[in-house]
Amino acid sequence: MYTRDYRDILGGLVLIALGGGAFLQATLEYPLGTLRHMGPGMFPSWLGAILAGLGLLILVPALFRPGAPFDRFELRPFLAVLGGGVAFALVVTRFGMVPAVVVITVFSVLADNKLGIVAMLVLSAVLSALIVAIFSYGLGVPLQLFRWNI
Amino acid sequence: MSIFSDLGTNLSIGLTTALTFNNLFYCFIGVTLGTFVGVLPGIGALAAISLLLPVTFHLDATAAIVMLAGVFYGASYGGSTASILLNLPGTPSSAVACLDGYPMAKQGRAGVALFMTAMASFIGGSIGIIIMMLFSPMIVDAAMHFGPAEYFAMMVLGLIAASTISSGPPLKGIAMVTLGILLGMVGLDLETGAPRFTFDLLELSDGVSLVAVAMGLFGVAEVISAVRTIQRGEVSSRKITFKSMTPTRDDVRRSVGPILRATGIGSFLGALPGTGGVIASFMSYAVEKKISREPERFGKGAIEGIVAPEAANNAADQTAFIPTFTLGIPGNVVMALMLGALMIHGIVPGPQLVTNNPELFWGLIMSFWIGNVMLLVLNIPMIGVWVRVLAIPYHLLYPAVLAFICIGVYSINNTAFDVMLVIFFGMIGYFMRMLDFQPAPLLLGFVLGPLMEENLRRTLLISRGDFMVFLERPISATIMVMTAALLVWALWNALREHRAAKEGRLRAAAQE
Numbered sequence: 017m018y019t020r021d022y023r024d025i026l027g028g029l030v031l032i033a034l035g036g037g038a039f040l041q042a043t044l045e046y047p048l049g050t051l052r053h054m055g056p057g058m059f060p061s062w063l064g065a066i067l068a069g070l071g072l073l074i075l076v077p078a079l080f081r082p083g084a085p086f087d088r089f090e091l092r093p094f095l096a097v098l099g100g101g102v103a104f105a106l107v108v109t110r111f112g113m114v115p116a117v118v119v120i121t122v123f124s125v126l127a128d129n130k131l132g133i134v135a136m137l138v139l140s141a142v143l144s145a146l147i148v149a150i151f152s153y154g155l156g157v158p159l160q161l162f163r164w165n166i
Numbered sequence: 167m168s169i170f171s172d173l174g175t176n177l178s179i180g181l182t183t184a185l186t187f188n189n190l191f192y193c194f195i196g197v198t199l200g201t202f203v204g205v206l207p208g209i210g211a212l213a214a215i216s217l218l219l220p221v222t223f224h225l226d227a228t229a230a231i232v233m234l235a236g237v238f239y240g241a242s243y244g245g246s247t248a249s250i251l252l253n254l255p256g257t258p259s260s261a262v263a264c265l266d267g268y269p270m271a272k273q274g275r276a277g278v279a280l281f282m283t284a285m286a287s288f289i290g291g292s293i294g295i296i297i298m299m300l301f302s303p304m305i306v307d308a309a310m311h312f313g314p315a316e317y318f319a320m321m322v323l324g325l326i327a328a329s330t331i332s333s334g335p336p337l338k339g340i341a342m343v344t345l346g347i348l349l350g351m352v353g354l355d356l357e358t359g360a361p362r363f364t365f366d367l368l369e370l371s372d373g374v375s376l377v378a379v380a381m382g383l384f385g386v387a388e389v390i391s392a393v394r395t396i397q398r399g400e401v402s403s404r405k406i407t408f409k410s411m412t413p414t415r416d417d418v419r420r421s422v423g424p425i426l427r428a429t430g431i432g433s434f435l436g437a438l439p440g441t442g443g444v445i446a447s448f449m450s451y452a453v454e455k456k457i458s459r460e461p462e463r464f465g466k467g468a469i470e471g472i473v474a475p476e477a478a479n480n481a482a483d484q485t486a487f488i489p490t491f492t493l494g495i496p497g498n499v500v501m502a503l504m505l506g507a508l509m510i511h512g513i514v515p516g517p518q519l520v521t522n523n524p525e526l527f528w529g530l531i532m533s534f535w536i537g538n539v540m541l542l543v544l545n546i547p548m549i550g551v552w553v554r555v556l557a558i559p560y561h562l563l564y565p566a567v568l569a570f571i572c573i574g575v576y577s578i579n580n581t582a583f584d585v586m587l588v589i590f591f592g593m594i595g596y597f598m599r600m601l602d603f604q605p606a607p608l609l610l611g612f613v614l615g616p617l618m619e620e621n622l623r624r625t626l627l628i629s630r631g632d633f634m635v636f637l638e639r640p641i642s643a644t645i646m647v648m649t650a651a652l653l654v655w656a657l658w659n660a661l662r663e664h665r666a667a668k669e670g671r672l673r674a675a676a677q678e
Contacts, residue, residue, distance in 0.1 A: 027601040031341055038348055038363070046360060051631030056355035056362055059619045063348045070341040077664065082671070087600060093393040094596060097386060097568065101589035104572045105582040113576075117569050124565040127393045131561060139562065143569050155224040157577045 021083025028075025035067030096127035112162040117144045172303065176528045183529025184536055189232050192225065196233035197537045200240020201544050204247070205552045207254045208396045208560055209567065211241035212606075213388055215503050216380035217567065219510075220574035227511035228526045232533040234507055238500050239291060239483045239534070242443060243541045246283040246476050247552050250276055259443035259479040262451045266464060266471030273467050277410030282421060282469060283476040284545040290429045290477030291538045294484030297433050299531055302520065305492040309517040314624035315635055317494075317516075319645040321618045324495045326649050326656075327440030329607040336656035339607045342598075346611025347618065349374060356620065369583045376506040377575055378584060379612055382591020383598075383605040385571045389564045390596045396560045406549050417469050424454050424470040428478035436482030437489060439497040446482040447475035484534060491527055492517055494617070499606040502613040 042048075042061035049055025100123025108116035121140035125131050131139065151157045183189060203214040214237050222230035245260030250267035263283065270279040312320075325347075329339030352363045353373030364370040413421075428450035435441040435449065454474045455464045464471050487504075489495050494515030496502040505515050513519060513526070520527045545552070575584045595605055629635035637643045 023601055027338070027603060030601075031345070034345065034348075041363065046355075046362060047358075051626050051633075054619075054623045054626060056358050056360040059622065060348060060351045060362060063344055063351070067341060067344045067348065070337060070344060074337055074341065081664075081667070089600065090390060090394055093390045094593075097390050097393075098589050098593055100568060101386065101572060101585060101592065104576075105585040105589070108572075108576055108585070109582045113573065117573065120569050120572055121565045124389075124568045125561075127390075127564075128561055130559075139565060143566055146566075147569065147573050151573060151577055155221060155577075157224055159573075159577060159580075 196236020204244025350615025386592025
């Protein structure tokens with residue numbers, strides 16, 4: 017137990033920052049209009065103010081109550097999964113769909129590392145075949161399976 | 167009565183639509199996939215529907231909705247299988263079925279439990295569909311008189327209800343709804359064409375795509391937190407024979423009342439905003455335990471304890487479609503995804519949907535019947551398949567989920583930007599989870615945000631900028647009062663919990 021509820025303190029601060037940012041952006045950059053003819057800035061500026069207010073309501077009580085410690089941050093799955101997505105995005109436009117599926121499979125297997133290399137390769141082959149079957153043949157989506165576009 | 171002669175015409179329109187080969191096929195795919203994800207703990211209907219959203223871009227609107235709906239109610243059927251055999255709920259709404267389902271399995275009555283839950287699901291679902299068929303046209307008639315003020319009021323009520331009644335602290339829920347509405351503002355303003363919150367990114371001028379938000383929050387973030395924490399139980403009974411599924415006369419006699427009562431509870435709660443399958447299943451279990459002459463049997467394998475929650479959540483699943491399709495107001499996050507899928511196809515949700523696209527609306531309802539019959543077949547004679555599905559390890563499953571997410575979102579526009587956006591929302595979703603913020607209200611706000619702004623603008627244009635219009639019109643005034651009452655109730659509850667926690671701490675401190 018912590019002496020303060022840091023989870024809600026952090027959450028409240030983030031909401032205040034987001035809401036405040038949206039409020040400033042909407043009021044300063046976009047025309048507000050009148051109530052009768054609301055401009056593009058009016059509704060977002062209200063929302064920003066409400067969000068910041070809610071953030072404050074979440075933050076203040078959290079300063080005065082003990083809180084549970086944070087859950088364990090799953091760093092390895094976090095990096096493997098997000099990294100896999102980014103790698104997919106980079107590979108798919110350059111080399112096509114099949115290599116991209118292999119890349120995402122390899123990255124995601126790294127998240128918990130329960131599969132050996134052979135199983136990993138088999139899984140990526142099966143997934144590639146499945147995805148080609150569903151998207152290219154089943155749905156008729158024109159996806160390039162392989163390409164060379166560096 | 168014209169309602170009944172209309173009903174006849176509508177039914178034939180619906181049947182003609184639902185019985186085309188294409189729609190039958192996607193109904194089958196939907197319910198099978200729904201049972202599959204329902205059976206598997208760790209992947210629920212929400213994740214599966216998010217995953218399928220890109221696929222719907224390549225289908226016509228009716229087939230897309232028929233399939234997504236099938237996943238939704240199919241998952242409720244499958245959910246109880248894992249509850250009974252593994253003591254792990256496959257879906258949140260089947261959590262209650264663990265209480266008596268798992269003891270039944272341990273007593274060697276798994277077959278009976280599976281058979282009776284499938285029957286209860288079917289009866290609950292069927293009555294839910296009948297209620298939807300009878301009430302939808304009436305609501306549509308009433309809604310024809312609604313103006314933008316009423317719509318705005320209903321959306322506010324729906325969002326507040328969804329964010330305060332569902333689990334989690336109400337303040338955080340409301341904050342997530344607000345954030346979701348703000349996220350919905352990203353892109354060109356519909357009325358003036360001014361870009362808002364686009365950060366000079368051309369890709370954002372059409373707004374943030376619903377697919378990216380849903381997949382990121384419910385797919386990617388889910389996988390990150392589940393990879394190392396998901397638990398696997400032992401399947402208690404591998405072989406389910408037909409003989410072991412036959413209920414005794416006593417089982418049937420005990421089940422009839424609970425199924426009917428639970429269907430009533432489920433149908434009612436399903437149609438309301440903010441409540442739904444989960445609450446309905448818990449409530450019907452509590453009711454049965456309370457009115458039972460032998461409440462001590464509950465928790466030790468009472469058949470009433472599994473049929474009631476299953477009938478309730480399936481009835482709720484069907485009636486949840488009523489407000490979504492007749493008013494265009496989704497009561498829960500799955501319904502928001504359905505609306506999103508409709509909007510992807512350029513169909514505006516609301517009472518016009520039923521009158522302008524009767525083949526979609528009635529076709530969908532008729533597909534519910536067909537889907538429920540398919541589910542009965544899938545869940546009784548073919549139960550053995552699903553028992554084996556339970557054994558699929560998560561470490562083979564989640565790479566497939568991730569690959570499908572990436573390919574799916576890429577297939578919409580063939581741009582890497584969309585994939586990056588999913589990854590971004592996956593990251594946000596994981597951070598939200600760490601800080602105990604629920605993603606569901608955010609998505610609801612995101613879907614309804616643009617509609618809210620549009621209706622608010624129209625209301626104020628008509629009233630010349632006078633806010634009192636919301637209280638002057640009787641229907642919107644009633645809804646606004648209900649919203650206010652709900653807010654007061656939520657705050658009161660939060661305050662009471664806060665005080666109780668404080669007193670608890672003081673007492674603990676005094677004892678030291």
